[in-house]
Amino acid sequence: MKFVLSAVSGLTLSLSSIALGSIDRPLSQTDTVSYRNLTTAQYDSRLNQYKNLGYRPIDVEIMGGSSKRYGLVMRKNTRRRGWIIKTSLTNAAFSTEWKKNKDAGYRLIDQETYTVGSTRYYAGIWLKDGVKTWASHRNLTSSEFSEKFSTYKSQGLLPIDIEAYKVGQSLRYSCIWVQNTQNKGWALRRGMTSAEFSQEFRSRSDQGYKVYDFNSYRNGANQSYAAIWIKDRTRTAVRRDMNSTSFRNYWAEYRDKGFRIEDLEVYRTKNGLRYAGVWVEDKSYRFNWRPRADVKAALASYQANNPAMGQTIAIAHRGQIKYLEGFGWADQDGSKESHGTTVYRLASISKAVTGTLGFILRDKNQMVIDQGIDNLLPGLPSQHNYNTMDLLSNRSMVRHYLDTNDPVESAGQVSSAWDATKLFMNDSLVSGNYNYSTHAYTIFAAAIEEATGKSYCSQLRTYLTTAHSLSSLSCENRSATKTDRSNIYTPGLNKINTPDNLSWKYAGGGLEASAYDLVRWGMKLDQNRIMSNASLQEMTTPPDTASSFAYGWDVGSHDGYNFFARSGGQIGARSYIRVYPAEDLVIVHLRNTSGNGNAQRQMTTAVANEILP
Secondary structure, eight states, X not given: OEEEEOOOOSSOOOOOOOOTTTTTOOSOOOOEEEEEEEOHHHHHHHHHHHHHTTEEEEEEEEEOSSSOEEEEEXXXXXXXXXXXXXXXXXXXXXXXXXXXXXXXXXXXXXXXXEEETTEEEEEEEEEESSOOOEEEEEEEOHHHHHHHHHHHHHTTEEEEEEEEEEETTEEEXXXXXXXXXXXXXXXXXXXXXXXXXXXXXXXXXXXTEEXXXXXXXXXXXXXXXXXXXXXXXXXXXXXXXXXXXXXXXXXXXXXXXXXEEEEEEEEEETTEEEEEEEEEEOOHHHHTXXXXXXXXXXXXXXXXXXXXXXXXXXXXXXXXXXXXXEEEEEETTTTEEXXXXXXXXXXXXXXXXXXXXXXXXXXXXXXXXXXXXXXXXXXXXXXXXXXXXXXXXXXXXXXXXXXXXXXXXXXXOOSSHHHHHTTXXXXXXXXXXXXXXXXXXXXXXXXXXXXHSSOHHHHHIIIIIXXXXXXXXXXXXXXXXXXXXXXXXXXXXXXXXXXXXXGGGHHHXXXXXXXXXXXXXXXXXXXXXXXXXXXXXXXXXXXXXXXXXXXXXXXXEETTEEEEEEEEEETTEEEEXXXXXXXXXXXXXXXXXXXXXXXXXXXXXXXXXXXXX
Protein backbone atom coordinates (compact mmCIF):
# COMPACT_ATOMS: atom_id res chain seq x y z
CA MET A 1 0.00 0.00 0.00
CA LYS A 2 1.28 3.48 -0.82
CA PHE A 3 0.57 6.60 1.20
CA VAL A 4 1.03 10.13 0.02
CA LEU A 5 -0.01 13.40 1.58
CA SER A 6 -0.60 16.00 -1.08
CA ALA A 7 1.77 15.75 -4.93
CA VAL A 8 3.93 13.41 -11.33
CA SER A 9 5.48 9.88 -14.34
CA GLY A 10 5.47 8.95 -18.04
CA LEU A 11 4.88 10.35 -21.35
CA THR A 12 3.77 13.94 -21.02
CA LEU A 13 4.34 16.78 -18.58
CA SER A 14 3.17 20.38 -18.55
CA LEU A 15 3.09 23.36 -16.27
CA SER A 16 0.32 25.87 -16.89
CA SER A 17 -2.44 27.70 -15.03
CA ILE A 18 -5.72 26.70 -13.44
CA ALA A 19 -9.16 28.22 -12.96
CA LEU A 20 -10.43 27.16 -9.57
CA GLY A 21 -14.04 27.55 -10.63
CA SER A 22 -13.41 25.36 -13.66
CA ILE A 23 -12.03 22.42 -11.73
CA ASP A 24 -15.16 22.14 -9.56
CA ARG A 25 -13.41 21.67 -6.22
CA PRO A 26 -14.71 24.12 -3.58
CA LEU A 27 -12.54 24.88 -0.58
CA SER A 28 -15.29 23.99 1.89
CA GLN A 29 -17.93 21.38 1.14
CA THR A 30 -18.77 19.24 4.13
CA ASP A 31 -21.85 17.56 2.67
CA THR A 32 -20.28 14.80 0.58
CA VAL A 33 -21.25 11.12 0.39
CA SER A 34 -19.50 8.20 -1.29
CA TYR A 35 -20.36 4.59 -2.01
CA ARG A 36 -18.58 1.68 -3.68
CA ASN A 37 -19.34 -1.84 -4.83
CA LEU A 38 -22.99 -0.98 -5.53
CA THR A 39 -25.20 -3.15 -7.68
CA THR A 40 -27.14 -1.40 -10.44
CA ALA A 41 -30.26 -1.33 -8.25
CA GLN A 42 -28.30 0.03 -5.28
CA TYR A 43 -26.64 2.65 -7.45
CA ASP A 44 -29.98 3.83 -8.85
CA SER A 45 -31.41 3.98 -5.33
CA ARG A 46 -28.52 6.03 -3.89
CA LEU A 47 -28.43 8.36 -6.86
CA ASN A 48 -32.14 9.13 -6.58
CA GLN A 49 -32.02 9.35 -2.79
CA TYR A 50 -29.35 12.03 -2.78
CA LYS A 51 -30.70 13.77 -5.85
CA ASN A 52 -33.89 14.32 -3.86
CA LEU A 53 -31.78 15.62 -0.96
CA GLY A 54 -30.16 18.23 -3.22
CA TYR A 55 -26.86 16.49 -4.06
CA ARG A 56 -25.13 16.13 -7.42
CA PRO A 57 -22.65 13.49 -8.64
CA ILE A 58 -18.99 14.48 -9.02
CA ASP A 59 -17.39 11.08 -9.69
CA VAL A 60 -18.66 7.73 -10.96
CA GLU A 61 -16.66 4.48 -11.19
CA ILE A 62 -17.98 1.41 -12.98
CA MET A 63 -16.35 -2.00 -12.97
CA GLY A 64 -17.58 -4.13 -15.84
CA GLY A 65 -17.15 -7.83 -16.36
CA SER A 66 -19.65 -10.49 -15.38
CA SER A 67 -21.06 -8.45 -12.47
CA LYS A 68 -21.25 -4.69 -12.93
CA ARG A 69 -20.47 -2.65 -9.81
CA TYR A 70 -20.58 1.10 -9.21
CA GLY A 71 -18.69 3.61 -7.14
CA LEU A 72 -20.30 7.01 -6.61
CA VAL A 73 -19.30 10.30 -5.00
CA MET A 74 -21.93 13.04 -4.57
CA ARG A 75 -21.72 16.54 -3.16
CA LYS A 76 -24.37 18.94 -1.88
CA ASN A 77 -25.48 21.07 -4.81
CA THR A 78 -25.21 24.34 -2.89
CA ARG A 79 -25.36 26.50 -6.03
CA ARG A 80 -28.21 24.47 -7.53
CA ARG A 81 -26.37 23.83 -10.76
CA GLY A 82 -27.93 21.65 -13.40
CA TRP A 83 -26.36 18.23 -13.92
CA ILE A 84 -26.75 15.09 -15.99
CA ILE A 85 -25.32 11.62 -15.46
CA LYS A 86 -25.44 8.75 -17.94
CA THR A 87 -23.79 5.40 -17.30
CA SER A 88 -24.72 2.84 -19.99
CA LEU A 89 -23.96 4.51 -23.30
CA THR A 90 -22.53 2.90 -26.41
CA ASN A 91 -19.94 4.88 -28.35
CA ALA A 92 -22.57 6.30 -30.72
CA ALA A 93 -24.99 7.05 -27.88
CA PHE A 94 -22.25 8.86 -25.94
CA SER A 95 -21.52 11.05 -28.97
CA THR A 96 -25.19 11.95 -29.27
CA GLU A 97 -25.48 12.69 -25.54
CA TRP A 98 -22.25 14.73 -25.58
CA LYS A 99 -23.46 17.00 -28.39
CA LYS A 100 -26.95 17.42 -26.94
CA ASN A 101 -25.63 18.37 -23.51
CA LYS A 102 -22.97 20.71 -24.89
CA ASP A 103 -25.55 22.53 -26.97
CA ALA A 104 -27.67 22.91 -23.82
CA GLY A 105 -24.79 24.55 -21.92
CA TYR A 106 -23.47 21.54 -19.99
CA ARG A 107 -19.80 20.58 -19.82
CA LEU A 108 -18.34 17.15 -19.16
CA ILE A 109 -16.54 16.91 -15.79
CA ASP A 110 -16.07 13.14 -15.47
CA GLN A 111 -16.07 10.24 -17.90
CA GLU A 112 -15.73 6.49 -17.48
CA THR A 113 -15.18 3.52 -19.78
CA TYR A 114 -16.00 -0.12 -19.04
CA THR A 115 -16.80 -3.40 -20.80
CA VAL A 116 -19.62 -5.86 -20.23
CA GLY A 117 -19.12 -9.01 -22.25
CA SER A 118 -17.78 -7.87 -25.60
CA THR A 119 -19.53 -4.48 -25.53
CA ARG A 120 -17.75 -1.31 -24.49
CA TYR A 121 -19.80 1.29 -22.63
CA TYR A 122 -19.20 4.88 -21.64
CA ALA A 123 -20.44 7.02 -18.76
CA GLY A 124 -20.27 10.72 -18.10
CA ILE A 125 -21.24 13.48 -15.70
CA TRP A 126 -22.16 16.87 -17.15
CA LEU A 127 -22.43 20.11 -15.18
CA LYS A 128 -24.11 23.38 -16.13
CA ASP A 129 -22.03 26.10 -14.44
CA GLY A 130 -21.40 28.72 -17.12
CA VAL A 131 -17.95 27.46 -18.16
CA LYS A 132 -17.96 27.65 -21.96
CA THR A 133 -14.47 26.66 -23.07
CA TRP A 134 -13.72 22.98 -22.64
CA ALA A 135 -13.02 19.84 -24.65
CA SER A 136 -13.03 16.08 -24.23
CA HIS A 137 -11.90 13.04 -26.18
CA ARG A 138 -11.94 9.28 -25.72
CA ASN A 139 -10.37 6.23 -27.34
CA LEU A 140 -7.15 8.14 -28.13
CA THR A 141 -3.95 6.30 -28.96
CA SER A 142 -0.82 7.43 -27.16
CA SER A 143 0.31 9.59 -30.09
CA GLU A 144 -3.18 11.08 -30.49
CA PHE A 145 -3.25 11.89 -26.81
CA SER A 146 0.14 13.66 -27.03
CA GLU A 147 -1.09 15.64 -30.03
CA LYS A 148 -4.27 16.76 -28.23
CA PHE A 149 -2.26 17.54 -25.12
CA SER A 150 0.04 19.92 -27.02
CA THR A 151 -2.86 21.53 -28.86
CA TYR A 152 -4.93 22.26 -25.77
CA LYS A 153 -1.91 23.36 -23.74
CA SER A 154 -1.14 25.98 -26.40
CA GLN A 155 -4.77 27.11 -26.28
CA GLY A 156 -4.66 27.69 -22.52
CA LEU A 157 -6.65 24.62 -21.43
CA LEU A 158 -5.74 22.19 -18.66
CA PRO A 159 -6.67 18.53 -18.11
CA ILE A 160 -9.07 17.70 -15.29
CA ASP A 161 -9.83 14.01 -15.94
CA ILE A 162 -7.69 11.22 -17.38
CA GLU A 163 -8.42 7.52 -17.90
CA ALA A 164 -6.47 4.74 -19.60
CA TYR A 165 -7.97 1.42 -20.66
CA LYS A 166 -7.54 -1.44 -23.10
CA VAL A 167 -9.43 -1.74 -26.37
CA GLY A 168 -8.50 -5.20 -27.53
CA GLN A 169 -4.74 -5.34 -27.05
CA SER A 170 -4.23 -1.60 -27.53
CA LEU A 171 -4.05 1.03 -24.80
CA ARG A 172 -6.44 3.94 -25.19
CA TYR A 173 -6.90 7.22 -23.34
CA SER A 174 -9.73 9.58 -22.54
CA CYS A 175 -9.26 13.07 -21.15
CA ILE A 176 -11.22 16.24 -20.38
CA TRP A 177 -9.75 19.73 -20.71
CA VAL A 178 -11.12 23.06 -19.50
CA GLN A 179 -10.21 26.73 -19.87
CA ASN A 180 -7.27 27.72 -17.67
CA THR A 181 -7.69 31.34 -16.58
CA GLN A 182 -5.78 31.95 -13.32
CA ASN A 183 -2.25 31.01 -14.30
CA LYS A 184 -1.79 28.37 -11.60
CA GLY A 185 0.68 25.57 -12.05
CA TRP A 186 -0.45 22.14 -13.15
CA ALA A 187 1.13 18.92 -14.29
CA LEU A 188 0.09 15.65 -15.92
CA ARG A 189 1.97 12.39 -16.33
CA ARG A 190 0.97 8.93 -17.52
CA GLY A 191 2.59 5.54 -17.92
CA MET A 192 4.27 5.62 -14.51
CA THR A 193 5.39 2.58 -12.58
CA SER A 194 4.58 2.45 -8.88
CA ALA A 195 8.08 3.59 -7.95
CA GLU A 196 8.00 6.39 -10.51
CA PHE A 197 4.68 7.64 -9.21
CA SER A 198 6.01 7.72 -5.63
CA GLN A 199 9.11 9.59 -6.70
CA GLU A 200 7.22 12.08 -8.83
CA PHE A 201 4.66 12.53 -6.10
CA ARG A 202 7.28 13.46 -3.54
CA SER A 203 8.95 15.83 -5.96
CA ARG A 204 5.73 17.58 -6.88
CA SER A 205 4.57 17.72 -3.27
CA ASP A 206 7.73 19.58 -2.33
CA GLN A 207 6.84 22.15 -4.99
CA GLY A 208 3.28 22.59 -3.70
CA TYR A 209 1.45 20.44 -6.25
CA LYS A 210 -1.56 18.37 -5.16
CA VAL A 211 -3.12 15.40 -6.95
CA TYR A 212 -6.39 16.35 -8.59
CA ASP A 213 -7.16 13.20 -10.58
CA PHE A 214 -5.68 9.70 -10.37
CA ASN A 215 -5.91 6.60 -12.56
CA SER A 216 -4.34 3.13 -12.50
CA TYR A 217 -4.54 0.51 -15.23
CA ARG A 218 -3.05 -2.73 -16.49
CA ASN A 219 -0.55 -2.38 -19.34
CA GLY A 220 0.43 -5.89 -20.34
CA ALA A 221 1.92 -7.52 -17.26
CA ASN A 222 2.57 -4.18 -15.60
CA GLN A 223 0.49 -1.88 -13.43
CA SER A 224 0.69 1.71 -14.62
CA TYR A 225 -0.38 4.99 -13.08
CA ALA A 226 -1.48 8.38 -14.37
CA ALA A 227 -2.26 11.56 -12.47
CA ILE A 228 -3.05 15.25 -12.81
CA TRP A 229 -1.61 17.72 -10.26
CA ILE A 230 -2.44 21.33 -9.53
CA LYS A 231 -0.47 23.84 -7.51
CA ASP A 232 -2.73 24.61 -4.60
CA ARG A 233 -2.56 25.32 -0.87
CA THR A 234 -5.35 22.95 0.08
CA ARG A 235 -4.21 20.09 2.28
CA THR A 236 -4.73 16.88 0.31
CA ALA A 237 -4.30 13.18 1.04
CA VAL A 238 -3.85 10.43 -1.54
CA ARG A 239 -3.80 6.68 -1.02
CA ARG A 240 -3.59 3.98 -3.65
CA ASP A 241 -3.42 0.20 -4.09
CA MET A 242 -5.73 -0.42 -1.12
CA ASN A 243 -7.81 -3.52 -0.63
CA SER A 244 -11.44 -3.13 0.43
CA THR A 245 -10.74 -3.19 4.17
CA SER A 246 -7.84 -0.75 3.95
CA PHE A 247 -9.94 1.63 1.90
CA ARG A 248 -12.67 1.52 4.53
CA ASN A 249 -10.18 2.25 7.30
CA TYR A 250 -8.55 5.19 5.54
CA TRP A 251 -11.87 6.61 4.36
CA ALA A 252 -13.01 6.72 8.00
CA GLU A 253 -9.69 8.10 9.24
CA TYR A 254 -9.70 11.00 6.78
CA ARG A 255 -13.33 11.78 7.43
CA ASP A 256 -12.54 12.05 11.16
CA LYS A 257 -9.61 14.36 10.39
CA GLY A 258 -11.87 16.68 8.41
CA PHE A 259 -11.25 15.54 4.83
CA ARG A 260 -13.78 14.73 2.11
CA ILE A 261 -13.21 12.31 -0.76
CA GLU A 262 -13.17 13.91 -4.20
CA ASP A 263 -11.82 11.19 -6.48
CA LEU A 264 -12.53 7.47 -6.11
CA GLU A 265 -10.78 4.89 -8.29
CA VAL A 266 -11.38 1.15 -8.52
CA TYR A 267 -9.07 -0.90 -10.71
CA ARG A 268 -7.86 -4.42 -11.40
CA THR A 269 -4.38 -5.58 -10.49
CA LYS A 270 -2.63 -8.95 -10.48
CA ASN A 271 -3.64 -9.16 -6.81
CA GLY A 272 -7.32 -8.43 -7.44
CA LEU A 273 -9.39 -5.26 -7.14
CA ARG A 274 -7.71 -2.27 -5.59
CA TYR A 275 -8.90 1.19 -4.56
CA ALA A 276 -7.41 4.65 -4.63
CA GLY A 277 -8.75 7.92 -3.30
CA VAL A 278 -7.99 11.62 -3.29
CA TRP A 279 -9.18 13.43 -0.17
CA VAL A 280 -9.35 17.21 0.30
CA GLU A 281 -9.43 18.93 3.67
CA ASP A 282 -12.53 21.03 4.28
CA LYS A 283 -12.43 21.29 8.09
CA SER A 284 -9.05 22.92 8.62
CA TYR A 285 -10.06 23.91 12.15
CA ARG A 286 -9.45 20.30 13.22
CA PHE A 287 -5.86 20.11 11.99
CA ASN A 288 -5.09 23.66 13.12
CA TRP A 289 -6.75 23.37 16.53
CA ARG A 290 -4.29 24.83 19.04
CA PRO A 291 -4.64 22.22 21.84
CA ARG A 292 -4.39 19.29 19.39
CA ALA A 293 -0.83 18.21 20.26
CA ASP A 294 -1.35 18.53 24.02
CA VAL A 295 -4.62 16.58 23.85
CA LYS A 296 -2.89 13.78 21.94
CA ALA A 297 -0.15 13.70 24.58
CA ALA A 298 -2.72 13.34 27.38
CA LEU A 299 -4.41 10.54 25.44
CA ALA A 300 -1.11 8.77 24.84
CA SER A 301 -0.30 8.86 28.54
CA TYR A 302 -3.68 7.38 29.39
CA GLN A 303 -3.43 4.67 26.75
CA ALA A 304 0.01 3.58 27.92
CA ASN A 305 -1.37 2.71 31.34
CA ASN A 306 -4.92 1.70 30.32
CA PRO A 307 -4.70 -0.39 27.15
CA ALA A 308 -7.80 -1.21 25.15
CA MET A 309 -8.30 -3.12 21.94
CA GLY A 310 -10.10 -0.12 20.48
CA GLN A 311 -11.24 3.33 21.61
CA THR A 312 -12.46 6.64 20.24
CA ILE A 313 -12.40 10.18 21.57
CA ALA A 314 -14.52 13.09 20.34
CA ILE A 315 -14.19 16.71 21.48
CA ALA A 316 -16.51 19.56 20.58
CA HIS A 317 -15.71 23.14 21.56
CA ARG A 318 -17.58 26.32 20.75
CA GLY A 319 -20.01 24.64 18.41
CA GLN A 320 -17.52 22.61 16.33
CA ILE A 321 -16.13 19.09 16.57
CA LYS A 322 -12.48 19.95 17.01
CA TYR A 323 -11.07 16.48 17.50
CA LEU A 324 -12.31 13.04 16.44
CA GLU A 325 -10.04 10.01 16.37
CA GLY A 326 -10.10 6.27 16.87
CA PHE A 327 -7.25 4.10 18.13
CA GLY A 328 -6.72 0.36 17.81
CA TRP A 329 -9.18 -2.20 16.54
CA ALA A 330 -12.94 -2.35 16.43
CA ASP A 331 -12.54 -5.84 14.98
CA GLN A 332 -8.99 -7.14 15.13
CA ASP A 333 -9.69 -10.36 13.24
CA GLY A 334 -11.44 -8.43 10.48
CA SER A 335 -8.73 -5.70 10.41
CA LYS A 336 -11.34 -3.01 11.03
CA GLU A 337 -9.89 -0.04 12.84
CA SER A 338 -11.69 2.09 15.41
CA HIS A 339 -12.83 5.48 14.19
CA GLY A 340 -15.29 8.27 14.92
CA THR A 341 -18.44 6.39 13.93
CA THR A 342 -17.46 3.05 15.47
CA VAL A 343 -20.42 1.93 17.60
CA TYR A 344 -19.65 1.01 21.21
CA ARG A 345 -21.66 -0.13 24.19
CA LEU A 346 -22.59 2.90 26.30
CA ALA A 347 -23.07 1.05 29.59
CA SER A 348 -24.41 3.57 32.16
CA ILE A 349 -24.29 6.52 29.79
CA SER A 350 -27.64 4.94 28.92
CA LYS A 351 -28.96 6.47 32.17
CA ALA A 352 -28.17 9.98 30.96
CA VAL A 353 -29.85 9.22 27.65
CA THR A 354 -32.93 7.95 29.49
CA GLY A 355 -32.99 11.01 31.73
CA THR A 356 -32.94 13.14 28.58
CA LEU A 357 -35.74 11.09 27.03
CA GLY A 358 -37.83 11.39 30.20
CA PHE A 359 -37.62 15.19 30.20
CA ILE A 360 -38.36 15.32 26.47
CA LEU A 361 -41.50 13.23 26.99
CA ARG A 362 -42.54 15.47 29.85
CA ASP A 363 -41.96 18.65 27.83
CA LYS A 364 -43.96 17.20 24.92
CA ASN A 365 -46.82 16.23 27.24
CA GLN A 366 -46.31 12.56 26.45
CA MET A 367 -45.69 11.57 30.07
CA VAL A 368 -46.11 13.01 33.59
CA ILE A 369 -42.89 12.13 35.39
CA ASP A 370 -43.53 14.05 38.64
CA GLN A 371 -46.11 11.76 40.20
CA GLY A 372 -46.29 8.62 42.29
CA ILE A 373 -45.08 5.54 40.45
CA ASP A 374 -48.24 3.67 41.48
CA ASN A 375 -50.23 5.99 39.20
CA LEU A 376 -48.22 4.84 36.18
CA LEU A 377 -47.54 1.22 37.15
CA PRO A 378 -50.34 0.07 39.48
CA GLY A 379 -49.12 -3.51 39.15
CA LEU A 380 -46.02 -2.83 41.24
CA PRO A 381 -45.97 -4.28 44.79
CA SER A 382 -46.92 -1.86 47.56
CA GLN A 383 -43.34 -1.16 48.70
CA HIS A 384 -42.81 0.88 45.51
CA ASN A 385 -44.17 4.10 47.00
CA TYR A 386 -41.79 6.69 45.51
CA ASN A 387 -42.10 9.47 42.94
CA THR A 388 -41.40 8.53 39.32
CA MET A 389 -38.61 11.13 39.10
CA ASP A 390 -36.91 9.38 42.03
CA LEU A 391 -36.13 6.55 39.62
CA LEU A 392 -34.07 8.91 37.46
CA SER A 393 -32.27 10.46 40.44
CA ASN A 394 -31.58 7.11 42.18
CA ARG A 395 -33.66 8.23 45.20
CA SER A 396 -36.30 5.50 44.75
CA MET A 397 -34.20 3.04 46.79
CA VAL A 398 -34.88 0.29 44.26
CA ARG A 399 -32.07 -2.19 44.62
CA HIS A 400 -29.05 -2.49 42.33
CA TYR A 401 -27.34 -5.81 41.43
CA LEU A 402 -27.24 -8.58 44.00
CA ASP A 403 -23.78 -9.79 44.96
CA THR A 404 -24.61 -13.29 43.75
CA ASN A 405 -27.32 -14.97 41.69
CA ASP A 406 -29.19 -11.89 40.51
CA PRO A 407 -31.93 -13.25 38.23
CA VAL A 408 -31.52 -10.33 35.83
CA GLU A 409 -28.04 -11.49 34.87
CA SER A 410 -29.25 -14.85 33.63
CA ALA A 411 -32.34 -13.46 31.91
CA GLY A 412 -32.62 -13.99 28.19
CA GLN A 413 -34.27 -11.66 25.71
CA VAL A 414 -37.24 -9.87 27.27
CA SER A 415 -40.05 -8.35 25.21
CA SER A 416 -40.81 -5.30 27.36
CA ALA A 417 -39.46 -3.27 30.25
CA TRP A 418 -42.42 -4.45 32.34
CA ASP A 419 -41.43 -8.09 31.80
CA ALA A 420 -37.91 -7.17 32.89
CA THR A 421 -39.28 -5.39 35.97
CA LYS A 422 -40.98 -8.60 37.07
CA LEU A 423 -37.52 -10.14 37.59
CA PHE A 424 -36.88 -8.02 40.69
CA MET A 425 -39.95 -5.94 41.59
CA ASN A 426 -40.95 -8.13 44.54
CA ASP A 427 -37.66 -7.47 46.34
CA SER A 428 -37.58 -5.01 49.22
CA LEU A 429 -36.35 -1.48 48.77
CA VAL A 430 -33.03 -0.67 50.40
CA SER A 431 -32.68 1.79 53.25
CA GLY A 432 -31.24 5.30 53.05
CA ASN A 433 -31.68 8.40 50.93
CA TYR A 434 -29.69 7.45 47.82
CA ASN A 435 -28.97 4.16 46.04
CA TYR A 436 -27.39 3.88 42.61
CA SER A 437 -29.57 1.48 40.62
CA THR A 438 -29.66 0.22 37.05
CA HIS A 439 -32.85 -1.64 37.97
CA ALA A 440 -34.60 1.65 38.79
CA TYR A 441 -34.13 2.72 35.18
CA THR A 442 -35.77 -0.47 33.97
CA ILE A 443 -38.86 0.50 36.01
CA PHE A 444 -38.74 3.99 34.50
CA ALA A 445 -38.66 2.43 31.03
CA ALA A 446 -41.73 0.38 31.98
CA ALA A 447 -43.42 3.64 33.03
CA ILE A 448 -42.61 5.16 29.63
CA GLU A 449 -44.15 2.18 27.89
CA GLU A 450 -47.28 2.30 30.03
CA ALA A 451 -47.74 6.08 29.67
CA THR A 452 -47.14 6.25 25.90
CA GLY A 453 -48.29 2.84 24.72
CA LYS A 454 -45.00 2.41 22.84
CA SER A 455 -41.78 0.62 23.67
CA TYR A 456 -38.86 2.37 25.28
CA CYS A 457 -36.71 1.65 22.22
CA SER A 458 -39.39 3.05 19.91
CA GLN A 459 -39.61 6.29 21.90
CA LEU A 460 -35.82 6.55 21.90
CA ARG A 461 -35.80 6.29 18.10
CA THR A 462 -38.59 8.83 17.71
CA TYR A 463 -37.45 11.57 20.07
CA LEU A 464 -33.65 11.28 19.98
CA THR A 465 -32.28 9.01 17.24
CA THR A 466 -34.50 10.27 14.42
CA ALA A 467 -35.45 13.71 15.69
CA HIS A 468 -31.81 14.72 16.18
CA SER A 469 -30.10 12.63 13.48
CA LEU A 470 -28.19 10.47 15.96
CA SER A 471 -28.30 7.46 13.67
CA SER A 472 -26.12 5.12 15.75
CA LEU A 473 -27.95 5.66 19.05
CA SER A 474 -30.14 2.63 19.73
CA CYS A 475 -30.98 -0.25 22.01
CA GLU A 476 -28.31 -2.88 21.51
CA ASN A 477 -29.46 -5.76 19.32
CA ARG A 478 -26.44 -7.77 18.26
CA SER A 479 -28.53 -9.98 16.00
CA ALA A 480 -29.19 -6.92 13.84
CA THR A 481 -26.40 -6.02 11.42
CA LYS A 482 -24.68 -2.73 12.13
CA THR A 483 -21.62 -2.30 9.92
CA ASP A 484 -19.67 -0.09 12.32
CA ARG A 485 -20.43 -1.96 15.54
CA SER A 486 -17.32 -2.87 17.52
CA ASN A 487 -16.65 -6.29 18.90
CA ILE A 488 -16.24 -6.43 22.66
CA TYR A 489 -13.00 -7.47 24.34
CA THR A 490 -11.73 -8.46 27.76
CA PRO A 491 -9.01 -6.39 29.45
CA GLY A 492 -6.58 -9.09 28.32
CA LEU A 493 -7.57 -8.22 24.74
CA ASN A 494 -9.23 -11.55 24.02
CA LYS A 495 -12.36 -11.23 21.93
CA ILE A 496 -15.62 -12.10 23.65
CA ASN A 497 -17.75 -14.08 21.21
CA THR A 498 -20.89 -14.31 23.36
CA PRO A 499 -21.76 -10.87 24.79
CA ASP A 500 -24.32 -10.76 27.55
CA ASN A 501 -27.94 -9.91 26.74
CA LEU A 502 -28.79 -6.32 27.66
CA SER A 503 -32.49 -6.29 26.78
CA TRP A 504 -33.63 -6.21 30.41
CA LYS A 505 -31.72 -2.98 31.08
CA TYR A 506 -31.84 -0.92 27.89
CA ALA A 507 -32.70 2.26 29.84
CA GLY A 508 -29.97 1.88 32.45
CA GLY A 509 -27.14 0.17 30.60
CA GLY A 510 -28.18 -1.34 27.28
CA LEU A 511 -27.71 1.33 24.63
CA GLU A 512 -25.04 1.71 21.97
CA ALA A 513 -23.79 4.64 19.91
CA SER A 514 -20.73 6.18 18.31
CA ALA A 515 -18.56 8.88 19.84
CA TYR A 516 -19.48 11.08 16.89
CA ASP A 517 -23.18 10.89 17.71
CA LEU A 518 -22.64 11.22 21.46
CA VAL A 519 -20.57 14.37 21.15
CA ARG A 520 -23.25 15.83 18.86
CA TRP A 521 -25.89 14.88 21.44
CA GLY A 522 -23.89 16.73 24.08
CA MET A 523 -23.58 19.74 21.79
CA LYS A 524 -27.31 19.78 21.10
CA LEU A 525 -28.06 19.61 24.84
CA ASP A 526 -25.63 22.43 25.54
CA GLN A 527 -27.17 24.55 22.77
CA ASN A 528 -30.74 23.90 24.04
CA ARG A 529 -31.67 22.21 20.77
CA ILE A 530 -33.09 19.15 22.55
CA MET A 531 -34.83 20.77 25.48
CA SER A 532 -35.23 24.23 26.98
CA ASN A 533 -32.50 25.66 29.17
CA ALA A 534 -34.87 25.45 32.15
CA SER A 535 -35.39 21.72 31.59
CA LEU A 536 -31.66 21.19 31.09
CA GLN A 537 -30.91 22.98 34.33
CA GLU A 538 -33.50 20.90 36.15
CA MET A 539 -32.22 17.65 34.68
CA THR A 540 -28.63 18.39 35.72
CA THR A 541 -29.38 19.67 39.25
CA PRO A 542 -29.45 17.12 42.11
CA PRO A 543 -32.78 17.18 43.97
CA ASP A 544 -31.08 17.18 47.39
CA THR A 545 -27.70 16.86 49.09
CA ALA A 546 -27.78 13.08 49.42
CA SER A 547 -25.67 12.73 46.26
CA SER A 548 -24.24 14.76 43.40
CA PHE A 549 -26.25 12.55 41.04
CA ALA A 550 -29.05 14.47 39.32
CA TYR A 551 -31.51 12.93 36.81
CA GLY A 552 -29.30 10.54 34.88
CA TRP A 553 -26.22 12.74 35.26
CA ASP A 554 -23.38 13.24 37.72
CA VAL A 555 -22.67 16.87 38.53
CA GLY A 556 -19.17 18.04 39.39
CA SER A 557 -16.48 20.68 39.02
CA HIS A 558 -12.74 21.18 38.95
CA ASP A 559 -10.63 24.32 39.02
CA GLY A 560 -13.80 26.40 39.08
CA TYR A 561 -15.31 24.78 35.98
CA ASN A 562 -18.72 23.15 36.42
CA PHE A 563 -19.79 20.15 34.39
CA PHE A 564 -22.37 17.39 34.13
CA ALA A 565 -21.22 13.92 33.10
CA ARG A 566 -21.97 10.22 33.03
CA SER A 567 -19.64 7.24 33.04
CA GLY A 568 -20.27 3.56 32.52
CA GLY A 569 -18.58 0.20 32.53
CA GLN A 570 -19.64 -3.32 31.62
CA ILE A 571 -18.38 -6.30 29.67
CA GLY A 572 -16.65 -4.85 26.65
CA ALA A 573 -17.16 -1.21 27.55
CA ARG A 574 -15.76 1.73 29.45
CA SER A 575 -17.62 4.88 28.44
CA TYR A 576 -17.67 8.54 29.47
CA ILE A 577 -19.23 11.85 28.47
CA ARG A 578 -18.63 15.22 30.12
CA VAL A 579 -20.27 18.56 29.26
CA TYR A 580 -19.01 21.96 30.42
CA PRO A 581 -22.04 24.15 29.63
CA ALA A 582 -20.52 27.55 30.40
CA GLU A 583 -17.45 26.77 28.30
CA ASP A 584 -19.37 25.08 25.46
CA LEU A 585 -17.12 22.02 25.72
CA VAL A 586 -18.11 18.35 25.29
CA ILE A 587 -15.70 15.42 25.68
CA VAL A 588 -16.62 11.81 24.86
CA HIS A 589 -14.43 8.75 25.30
CA LEU A 590 -15.61 5.23 24.40
CA ARG A 591 -13.75 1.89 24.61
CA ASN A 592 -14.55 -1.67 23.58
CA THR A 593 -12.61 -3.00 26.58
CA SER A 594 -13.59 -2.57 30.22
CA GLY A 595 -11.20 -0.65 32.44
CA ASN A 596 -10.66 1.77 35.29
CA GLY A 597 -13.32 4.45 35.49
CA ASN A 598 -11.27 6.76 37.70
CA ALA A 599 -8.40 6.71 35.19
CA GLN A 600 -10.83 7.61 32.41
CA ARG A 601 -12.22 10.53 34.39
CA GLN A 602 -8.72 11.73 35.26
CA MET A 603 -7.75 11.58 31.59
CA THR A 604 -10.84 13.61 30.68
CA THR A 605 -9.87 16.25 33.25
CA ALA A 606 -6.32 16.34 31.85
CA VAL A 607 -7.72 16.80 28.32
CA ALA A 608 -10.12 19.52 29.50
CA ASN A 609 -7.27 21.38 31.21
CA GLU A 610 -5.50 21.63 27.85
CA ILE A 611 -8.57 23.26 26.32
CA LEU A 612 -10.10 25.42 29.03
CA PRO A 613 -8.68 28.94 29.46
